[in-house]
Amino acid sequence: xxxxxxxxxxxxxxxxxxxxxxxxxxxxxxxxxxxxxxxxxxxxxxxxxxxxxxxxxxxxxxxxxxxxxxxxxxxxxxxxxxxxxxxxxxxxxxxxxxxxxxxxxxxxxxxxxxxxxxxxxxxxxxxxxxxxxxxxxxxxxxxxxxxxxxxxxxxxxxxxxxxxxxxxxxxxxxxxxxxxxxxxxxxxxxxxxxxxxxxxxxxxxxxxxxxxxxxxxxxxxxxxxxxxxxxxxxxxxxxxxxxxxxxxxxxxxxxxxxxxxxxxxxxxxxxxxxxxxxxxxxxxxxxxxxxx
Amino acid sequence: xxxxxxxxxxxxxxxxxxxxxxxxxxxxxxxxxxxxxxxxxxxxxxxxxxxxxxxxxxxxxxxxxxxxxxxxxxxxxxxxxxxxxxxxxxxxxxxxxxxxxxxxxxxxxxxxxxxxxxxxxxxxxxxxxxxxxxxxxxxxxxxxxxxxxxxxxxxxxxxxxxxxxxxxxxxxxxxxxxxxxxxxxxxxxxxxxxxxxxxxxxxxxxxxxxxxxxxxxxxxxxxxxxxxxxxxxxxxxxxxxxxxxxxxxxxxxxxxxxxxxxxxxxxxxxxxxxxxxxxxxxxxxxxxxxxxxxxxxxxxxxxxxxxxxxxxxxxxxxxxxxxxxxxxxxxxxxxxxxxxxxxxxxxxxxxxxxxxxxxxxxxxxxxxxxxxxxxxxxxxxxxxxxxxxxxxxxxxxxxxxxxxxxxxxxxxxxxxxxxxxxxxxxxxxxxxxxxxxxxxxxxxxxxxxxxxxxxxxxxxxxxxxxxxxxxxxxxxxxxxx
Numbered sequence: 001x002x003x004x005x006x007x008x009x010x011x012x013x014x015x016x017x018x019x020x021x022x023x024x025x026x027x028x029x030x031x032x033x034x035x036x037x038x039x040x041x042x043x044x045x046x047x048x049x050x051x052x053x054x055x056x057x058x059x060x061x062x063x064x065x066x067x068x069x070x071x072x073x074x075x076x077x078x079x080x081x082x083x084x085x086x087x088x089x090x091x092x093x094x095x096x097x098x099x100x101x102x103x104x105x106x107x108x109x110x111x112x113x114x115x116x117x118x119x120x121x122x123x124x125x126x127x128x129x130x131x132x133x134x135x136x137x138x139x140x141x142x143x144x145x146x147x148x149x150x151x152x153x154x155x156x157x158x159x160x161x162x163x164x165x166x167x168x169x170x171x172x173x174x175x176x177x178x179x180x181x182x183x184x185x186x187x188x189x190x191x192x193x194x195x196x197x198x199x200x201x202x203x204x205x206x207x208x209x210x211x212x213x214x215x216x217x218x219x220x221x222x223x224x225x226x227x228x229x230x231x232x233x234x235x236x237x238x239x240x241x242x243x244x245x246x247x248x249x250x251x252x253x254x255x256x257x258x259x260x261x262x263x264x265x266x267x268x269x270x271x272x273x274x275x276x277x278x279x280x281x282x283x284x285x286x287x288x289x290x291x292x
Numbered sequence: 293x294x295x296x297x298x299x300x301x302x303x304x305x306x307x308x309x310x311x312x313x314x315x316x317x318x319x320x321x322x323x324x325x326x327x328x329x330x331x332x333x334x335x336x337x338x339x340x341x342x343x344x345x346x347x348x349x350x351x352x353x354x355x356x357x358x359x360x361x362x363x364x365x366x367x368x369x370x371x372x373x374x375x376x377x378x379x380x381x382x383x384x385x386x387x388x389x390x391x392x393x394x395x396x397x398x399x400x401x402x403x404x405x406x407x408x409x410x411x412x413x414x415x416x417x418x419x420x421x422x423x424x425x426x427x428x429x430x431x432x433x434x435x436x437x438x439x440x441x442x443x444x445x446x447x448x449x450x451x452x453x454x455x456x457x458x459x460x461x462x463x464x465x466x467x468x469x470x471x472x473x474x475x476x477x478x479x480x481x482x483x484x485x486x487x488x489x490x491x492x493x494x495x496x497x498x499x500x501x502x503x504x505x506x507x508x509x510x511x512x513x514x515x516x517x518x519x520x521x522x523x524x525x526x527x528x529x530x531x532x533x534x535x536x537x538x539x540x541x542x543x544x545x546x547x548x549x550x551x552x553x554x555x556x557x558x559x560x561x562x563x564x565x566x567x568x569x570x571x572x573x574x575x576x577x578x579x580x581x582x583x584x585x586x587x588x589x590x591x592x593x594x595x596x597x598x599x600x601x602x603x604x605x606x607x608x609x610x611x612x613x614x615x616x617x618x619x620x621x622x623x624x625x626x627x628x629x630x631x632x633x634x635x636x637x638x639x640x641x642x643x644x645x646x647x648x649x650x651x652x653x654x655x656x657x658x659x660x661x662x663x664x665x666x667x668x669x670x671x672x673x674x675x676x677x678x679x680x681x682x683x684x685x686x687x688x689x690x691x692x693x694x695x696x697x698x699x700x701x702x703x704x705x706x707x708x709x710x711x712x713x714x715x716x717x718x719x720x721x722x723x724x725x726x727x728x729x730x731x732x733x734x735x736x737x738x739x740x741x742x743x744x745x746x747x748x749x750x751x752x753x754x755x756x757x758x759x760x761x762x763x764x765x766x767x768x769x770x771x772x773x
Contacts, residue, residue, distance in 0.1 A: 021601070022578075023614050052598045057440065067603045068614065073595040074603030075443055077436065078466045084433035088440020088448070089595070091424050092398060096444070096595050117429035268424060275419035282393045283559050285417060289385070291553065292376040 014048050016041040021071045032183030032209030032218075033063055036130055039186045041070065043193035049097055056099045057085035059106035061137045063130035063209070066101040080111030083118045086125045094265050097197055098124075104131040108144040108164050119173035122201040123264040128193070129166065129204070132211035140214035150215070166206050167244035167255060171237060176201040176258040178240065180251065182208035182221055188252055195254060201263040208250070221250060228253030300351050307344035314352020319360070321368030324353050379554050383521045383547035386554075387477060388413040390525030391449050393562045397423040398441035398448040400434040402456060405489040406545040407479040410451040431456040435463045439472050443604060445569075445594040447529055449475040454496045455486065457540075461504040464538050468508030468629065470604040471582065471590070473532035473567060477525070477541040479548045482714075482740040491740025492545035494663050495715035500540040501692045501723065509630050511535065512692040514542040516648065516666035518552040523645050524689055530565035531640070535632045536592060542691070544714075546742045547664045563643070567592060573599035580611040584624065588631030637693040647695055649702070651677060651684030656761050657752060658706035659685040660699065660732065662720050665712055665743055672748035681761075683752060691720070696728055703730045708755050710735060712748055 019041040027033045044054060054072035058064045060079035067074025073096075077085045086100035102111065107129045118127065134152070135141040141154040144164035151158050170178045177199040181189040189207065196203035208225075210217040226249040232239055240255040293315075297308045310331070317327050331349055335342045381389070388410050391399070399418055401411035411427065418425045424441075428434035431452055438448035452460065457478045467474050478500065482493035500512040511531050515524035525541060532539040570591035573579040581602035583590040590611075593600030607615040608622050640646050648666065651659075651673040661669050666687045676683040686702040688695050703709050703724075711721040712735040724730040735751040737743055 050598070051601060052596055055444075055595045065615075068605070071601050073593075073601055075440065075470070076603050076605050076607065077439075078462050078606060081432055081436040081463065084428065084436035085440040085443075087426075087433075088398070088400070088437035088442075089444050090440075091426065091437070092441030092444025092446040092448070093595060113429060114433055117433070121426075268419075272419045272422075275416070277420040277422060280420045282389070282562075285392065285420075286379065286389060286556065286559060289379045289381050290376060290556075291374075291378045291380060 014045050014051075016045045019044045019051055019054075019071050021069055023068045025069050026065065027062060028211075028213045030212040031062065032132065032211070033066075033130055035183035035186050036063075036128070036189065036207055036209050037066065037069055039183075039189040040066075040128075040193060042186070042190045043197070044072075046190065047194060047197065053095060054097050054099070055086075055089050056101055057082045057089060058100070059102035059111060061103035061106050061135070062132075062211070063101055063103045064106065064137075080106050080109075081114070082106065083111065083114045083125075083127055086127070087118070087121070087123045090123050090125050091264070098126070100125060100127040102127075102129060103136070103143075104129060104133060104145045104166070105135045105143040108166055108169070112144070115169065116173040118202050119170060119175035119204070121264050122176055122262060124199075124201055126193070126196040126199075126203045126205065128196075129206050130209040131166065131206055132209055132215065133217055134211050134215035136211040136214050146215070152214075165245065168241060170204045171241055171244060171256055175204045175256070176260070176263075177203035177254070178244075178256040179204070179254045180206045180208075182225060182250075182252060183210070184208075184218070184221060185225070185252065188227075192254070199257060200259065200261065224248065224250040226251050228255065296351055296355060297348070300347055302344045302348050306341045307348035310345045310348030311352040311355075314349040315356045316352075317349075318353045318356035319367055321370065324350070327353075375555070377556055379556050380551060381518060381554065382409075382549055382551050383515070383518045383543055384409045384479065384549065385413060386518050386521035387451075387515070387525045387541070387543060388417070390522035391475075391529060392417060392421055393522065393557070393559065394526040394529035395447050395564070396449055396529060397421070397446040398438060399423070399450065400426040400428045400437035400441075400448075401450050402428050402431045402434045402452065404431075404453045404456045406481055406548045407451045407453050407456070407477065409548075410477065410479070431459040432463060435460045435467075435474070435476065438474050439463065439467055439470075442472050442474050443595070445567075447533065448473075449477060449529065451477040451479065453479050453481045453489070454499070457496065457499060458503070461499070464510065464540075465504040465506070465508040466606045467538040468510055469606050471536040471592070471629065472604060473536050473538075475525075475528045475532050475539050475541060477528075477543060480542060480544040482545070482738070488740045490545065492664070492742055493714045493738065493740065494542070494544060494665065495719065495738070496542060497662070497691060497715070497719040497723065498717075500542055507626070509537060509633050510692065511537055511539040511633070511636060511690065512542060513539060513690050514663045515547065516663055516687055516689065517554075518547060518550060519554040519557070520645070520689070521547060522557055526562055527640075527643075527646075527689075530563060531636060533567040534565040534589075534639075535636050536567065536589060537632055537636075542663060544664050569594060570597070570600050572597055578602075578612045581613045582609060582611045582625065582628070584611060584628055587635040588628050589635065633693045637690075637695070640690060641695055641698065646689050647698060648687040648689075649684065652682035653684070654682060655684035655705065656682045656707050656759070657684075657755055658702055658709045659683065659748070659752075660703070660709055660711050660720070660724065660730075661685065661687055661713070662691060665714065668743035668745045668748050669712065671745035672752065675745065675749060676752055681752070681756065691723070694723070694727060699724065699730065700728055703728075707761070708733060708759055710751060710755060712737070712743055712751065714738065714742065
């Protein structure tokens with residue numbers, strides 16, 4: 001039921017390249033997404049997951065192209081809906097290890113309505129948000145995570161409105177796993193992806209993945225990135241919130257993790273037990289509506 | 293009634309409403325004794341209420357008999373043969389049962405009048421059939437979850453009403469493009485925007501057939517009776533699977549909550565069509581998810597199968613699924629996806645229950661209608677036949693792709709065709725005109741209420757006068773389907 005177990009290696013150990021498709025990425029040279037893809041396939045290889053047991057749903061945006069470049073099952077969805085798609089895939093086949101991939105616009109703007117529900121439903125999927133603080137595919141409009149005052153063609157006088165804080169959102173929604181990584185530190189990122197997959201519920205992973213063409217956040221990430229303090233206890237929600245709301249540091253690591261066994265699938269097993277289903281069929285159901 | 297209640301000393305707490313029930317039962321010719329037994333069965337344990345209720349019931353009967361007597365003989369329902377195995381169900385219950393009979397394993401929905409009780413029904417029943425019901429956060433999530441579950445190999449459906457389906461249109465286009473089987477049941481309600489949620493209409497046909505960006509192919513199917521809600525839902529799920537396409541069921545508010553006593557379905561012979569699934573991929577070259585085939589149907593791989601990796605792609609794509617914008621490729625793929633509708637038509641026209649045809653064999657006037665309007669049309673045609681008028685009706689169940697040969701044959705045999713619909717803009721009539729060049733007299737009602745047979749007959753009278761067709765005088769032998 002739970003996708004976190006590493007499958008028995010039937011053949012020899014798989015390598016990262018075994019998870020790459022022959023479709024070449026079309027991202028700009030220098031795009032952070034290349035490094036995220038590399039960490040992703042590295043994580044799959046480290047877990048030695050059979051590729052046929054992995055499915056990725058993605059949204060629209062540069063990061064939405066992710067599934068085409070991986071040699072696993074993919075579903076390139078519509079804008080903002082990778083999380084409900086991934087939810088359906090997982091509930092349709094609980095054996096699968098299911099990912100959702102999308103960008104900051106996909107996640108925190110058009111798809112933002114799904115986030116609290118993904119958190120409280122707690123279906124065992126891993127949601128990786130590639131956050132470049134800009135709409136890259138549509139060539140540079142401000143997104144919810146774009147800093148206030150930033151000038152783009154769509155915000156010629158500077159972005160009006162505050163900068164969204166995705167980690168604070170997810171922590172307050174009650175997500176059971178909240179972490180942050182960045183494309184410039186692939187080793188940590190690979191480890192975070194593995195931890196997210198092994199988490200037995202909904203796992204949210206924000207990944208800084210800069211856009212060199214429309215908003216280069218490499219310098220900002222480099223200046224602010226800080227490993228999450230060893231003293232932080234990932235079960236301490238308030239400590240997680242303090243770290244997530246620190247304006248001067250971009251902490252990288254696991255902010256919060258709640259291992260409670262209340263993910264959606266284990267709850268549905270209880271529902272099935274309550275409903276009962278031994279030998280019950282359509283004739284039994286229809287028979288209840290007979291005239292007499 | 294207030295006066296009667298005062299005279300016999302019953303009030304709103306007990307008995308007053310039974311006066312009206314007694315009166316109605318007398319008007320329809322229902323047995324007083326049977327009504328008494330029903331009340332006793334329901335209230336037998338509440339002695340304090342029973343006496344007043346029985347008194348009210350009796351008073352209603354007696355007053356009506358004395359003051360109206362036999363003036364309402366036309367309304368007497370008569371006594372039908374008792375069939376203990378018959379069913380008492382609503383359209384929404386029949387629809388949900390049909391989905392389960394067709395092997396539904398996943399349902400996600402969002403509350404909306406008048407479709408919510410499909411979700412509630414399946415919340416209770418689906419787990420007993422080994423399936424999953426999710427109440428989603430909105431209609432987009434509901435449909436996306438269904439598409440995800442279907443991608444994983446499960447038979448999936450959502451149910452909504454017009455406003456919800458409007459929100460789903462982008463994803464429905466995506467399901468057409470990625471060729472993912474899914475069923476969207478739209479229990480139509482009246483009015484644009486929020487409109488009149490508890491009133492009925494047949495005004496989402498254009499949205500079902502044409503809605504969404506560009507031209508995504510989909511199948512549209514409309515049940516016409518409570519019993520048919522089951523039959524057409526089975527067909528809808530089978531067609532979604534067989535043609536790897538979204539299928540819209542157009543029910544409506546009047547069907548959804550109407551309780552009917554119906555002949556049971558033949559549960560031992562539920563038709564079942566399977567998805568064409570690709571086996572494990574061996575040998576050289578990629579698995580081609582969107583392989584070009586003569587009938588347009590490409591074997592679909594399911595996650596978990598080794599070797600057949602692919603991306604279900606909403607961008608235009610090659611046979612492998614890899615994105616591609618070459619001019620010729622778009623045409624080839626558009627044609628492939630649309631070819632499935634022609635395959636669907638050629639196949640479904642050989643199946644039972646895909647249209648109803650009743651009335652005169654050699655009609656002067658033909659009625660073409662869809663959905664629940666069939667009920668009023670059936671009665672109107674029968675009455676016209678009894679007056680000697682050669683009227684017949686054709687009720688297509690599939691509205692996209694239309695049963696074109698059958699409709700053309702029917703229309704060409706008639707001197708005039710009439711299309712009654714519960715919408716303002718004559719949606720089926722214009723579909724018939726644009727797709728099949730069938731011209732018709734239209735009758736449109738958009739008041740939130742269903743047609744009465746009298747309204748259908750009044751329009752037929754008008755057509756007969758205009759055509760100067762005299763009735764034959766003798767009653768025609770009424771031909772059921």
